[in-house]
Amino acid sequence: MNKYSKVFKPFDIRAIYNEDIDEQFAQGMWYAFGIRCNKQNKTKILIANDTRPANKCLIEAFVEGIKHATTADITYANLPAQDEDSIDLPYGACSTSLAYYLVQHWFDYAVIFTASHNPKEYVWLKIVDSKADFVPSD
Numbered sequence: 451m452n453k454y455s456k457v458f459k460p461f462d463i464r465a466i467y468n469e470d471i472d473e474q475f476a477q478g479m480w481y482a483f484g485i486r487c488n489k490q491n492k493t494k495i496l497i498a499n500d501t502r503p504a505n506k507c508l509i510e511a512f513v514e515g516i517k518h519a520t521t522a523d524i525t526y527a528n529l530p531a532q533d534e535d536s537i538d539l540p541y542g543a544c545s546t547s548l549a550y551y552l553v554q555h556w557f558d559y560a561v562i563f564t565a566s567h568n569p570k571e572y573v574w575l576k577i578v579d580s581k582a583d584f585v586p587s588d
Contacts, residue, residue: 461584462576464565467504471573476511483561483577484519492558492580493520498527498549499541499563504573508563509541527552550582559585 454475457465463479465471487493497512499505509526516522527549528542544552546562553560558580565574577585 461586462574464568464572464574466571467502467508467573469571471508473507473511476508477515480512480515481519484516484522487516487522487559488520490558493522494556494558495522495524496527496549496553496557496560497524497541497563498544498546498552498560500545500565501543502563502565502570502573504571505563506540508573508575512561525557550578553578553580554582 454471457463457470457475463471487495495516497509499509513524516524526541527544528540529544546564546566549560549562560578560582562576562578563573564576565572568574579585
């Protein structure tokens with residue numbers, strides 16, 4: 451069984467950072483996503499995230515992986531933000547509902563890094579299309 455197989459849920463990817471998911475996973479995952487974007491000629495991608503500490507590393511791995519597969523136009527929904535410890539968040543923060551709105555008007559896909567109500571060590575990644583419909587994790 452693949453090391454990462456348990457992180458894939460029907461409409462998202464959920465895991466504990468550095469236990470179930472890491473930067474190696476993110477680079478490979480996003481390389482594959484970049485190939486999909488190229489095949490569909492849909493390369494306008496929005497990245498949105500909450501204030502979880504792992505998001506910075508996962509977003510950087512996303513960019514590293516996808517740039518090897520496509521010439522995607524990546525936009526960060528980088529509203530200025532700081533977490534409760536006053537640590538600067540270089541990619542800002544964006545609510546899921548705002549990401550849904552933005553993708554419906556200006557992007558082919560939104561990749562949302564969040565984990566909502568779960569503890570900080572969890573990460574949750576979901577991809578939605580320009581209708582804000584979930585892209586299955588197949």
